[in-house]
Amino acid sequence: MKCRVIWLGKSRDSWIREGIREYAGRVGRYLPFAIDEVKDEKDADAEEGRRREGERLLKQVSPQATLVVLDERGEQMDSVAFAAFIGRHRDRGTPELVFAVGGAYGFSDQVRKRAATVLSLSAMTLTHQMVRPFLLEQIYRACTILNNEPYHH
Numbered sequence: 001m002k003c004r005v006i007w008l009g010k011s012r013d014s015w016i017r018e019g020i021r022e023y024a025g026r027v028g029r030y031l032p033f034a035i036d037e038v039k040d041e042k043d044a045d046a047e048e049g050r051r052r053e054g055e056r057l058l059k060q061v062s063p064q065a066t067l068v069v070l071d072e073r074g075e076q077m078d079s080v081a082f083a084a085f086i087g088r089h090r091d092r093g094t095p096e097l098v099f100a101v102g103g104a105y106g107f108s109d110q111v112r113k114r115a116a117t118v119l120s121l122s123a124m125t126l127t128h129q130m131v132r133p134f135l136l137e138q139i140y141r142a143c144t145i146l147n148n149e150p151y152h153h
């Protein structure tokens, strides 16, 4: 199973980029893994920006892919449950598991409707930048749990 993370816009801060580099490298030891950046909207109002970003993002998601949308109002899982979630997809032959992180104004309803799962990392709102390394660390943690490695305590 391929695993892919898509987000809107560049990762501006060097400390965010550093975290992404670190955990993307770690995840890549366990799964075929890719990160794709989709251009974000800077000039449109929030609703129009979400709509345009959503259309752009959905064009990047193949019909065979299972889409997991990150949203603070979504389903919460602990790390063991998240590992089991990834493991179930791997074992049932899901060809591609795609995680999508929204832009500064979040996702349109159109994107949420395409999602197989809407996943919350916390009830608190994180910046669209900070979610990136947080999510990658959780995917890495899940990989170590699935491999019975002593990272998760």
Ligand SMILES: C[S@@+](CC[C@H](N)C(=O)[O-])C[C@H]1O[C@@H](n2cnc3c(N)ncnc32)[C@H](O)[C@@H]1O
Pocket (backbone or CB within 6 Å): 069, 070, 071, 072, 073, 100, 101, 102, 103, 104, 105, 106, 107, 119, 120, 121, 122, 123, 124, 125, 126, 127, 128, 129, 131
């Ligand atoms: C600043 S948040 C957008 C918040 C906005 N109020 C909304 O309605 O979505 C930007 C993106 O970061 C991600 N995000 C922020 N906090 C999150 C959380 N606690 N769990 C999962 N994703 C989160 C989501 O993908 C969201 O679209």
